[in-house]
Amino acid sequence: MTLKTFDLTGRRALITGSGSGIGLAYAEGLAGAGCEIVLNGRDESKLAKAEAALRARGFRVTSSAFDVTDPAAVKAGVDAVEKDVGPIDILVNNAGMTIRQPLEDFPEDAWRRVMATNIDSVFYVSKAVARHMLPRGYGKIINTCSVMSELGRPSIAPYTASKGAVKMMTRQMAVEWGRRGIRSNGIAPGYFKTELTDALVKDEKFSSWLEGRTPLGRWGDVSELQGACVFLAAPASDYVTGHVLFVDGGLTASV
Template sequence: MTTQNLFDLSGRTALITGSTRGLGRAIAEGFGQAGAALIVNGRDAAKTEAAAAELRDAGLSVRAAAFDVTDEAAVEAVFAELDAEGVAVDILVNNAGIQHRQPMVELSLADWQRVIDTNLTSAFLLGREAAKRMIPRGRGKIVNIGSLTSELARATVIPYTVAKGGIRLLTKGMAAEWGPHGIQANAIGPGYMLTEMNEALTSNPEFDAWVKGRTPAGRWGKPEELVGTAVYLASAASDYVNGQLIFVDGGMISVL
């Protein structure tokens, strides 16, 4: 196998949750350019179809799958529909996520649960259904999107920190259980990225200066800078890599 073929995703189908914008959209585009057929996901049907149409216009093979990743019945129904159509998910990217910034003493149980369900429980639900199909085939790739907070905590984002810390160990658990069946489960820990979810932070001069000063690269990351690592973890190049979390953070987590 040539080096180029190691990263070729041709003939593979990838389901990327939360892929109508931001990091998920960038990963979907990268996978499509590497040859994968795409299943893009969002909760809003119109926005999901619009994103799929834009990717199709770029010459990629795409289908839209609008569903709530926290709804067990909806997740099961999507996989059942794919089964009925003969579509096998070879690559799953658990990217869907939300943020909620509030001191923990003021945090409601409902907001706590919403963040945990969206960022962590969804990865369990999607991962479980994907693995049920990957195990009989003897192969599959799962890429979970973690965070700097998979390793370190920051005030006012406790539910997110707990969820992303859970993603790190969920990834290891997936590797432990499913590795013997030819499945590799790994995670990516993005640093501070220029996404819609971070607009409140990027527009705050004090926080913007803190990120740039704290990061050896001296800047925020761009969504497309996650693509190389994502393609690597979804491809044959990572067939002996399992249970790992790779930080793509400009070096932030490595320095004091």
């Protein structure tokens, strides 16, 4: 094996929820391995800023703004990328959100918002992209799971339910599409410092608990997710499918 097995030159990746945070880190990692990037999100100004930052580093990147919870918008957006930018070789489903509230009080509309963003979008985007990948006989799909694909915590019921569903959807894609050239895997991040976790990072009690609970003793930095993403996108993982790779500082290994 050589480092060429991690080379993504000539490949193109669509990454949902990539205007900031984990999605943007994935984009940086894949671009650094030679991949052309298509950023996606709903906020065009955020995408433009992220695109400009990546272009300033010499990376090949474009943006495609569409709502991943709208199946018609997803189909139109994916078809437009395939037609105007080029074939999508790698799909990273990363769009996600959470709302915190006790389960017995959780509003039905909030439940649907979380589920639509976290799991419905994986179905819509993967289906739209796979319809192009399957005739070509090749594709890599990487879904952002979570330690909450395996664990529960109070006040985030729809998040844990949706991330458990993403794990099983990842395996189902591997079963249905493996013989037709598509590998489907997941990355399960632990607790990482992002805009979405900023309040928890600043909560001294929570941070102290997390650092004590995690074998590596600290929060993760989003750059530490890039190696896992490159591995699952590259030829190095061509015999890996249906797998969820935990990048959690050992959190799920510890009692």
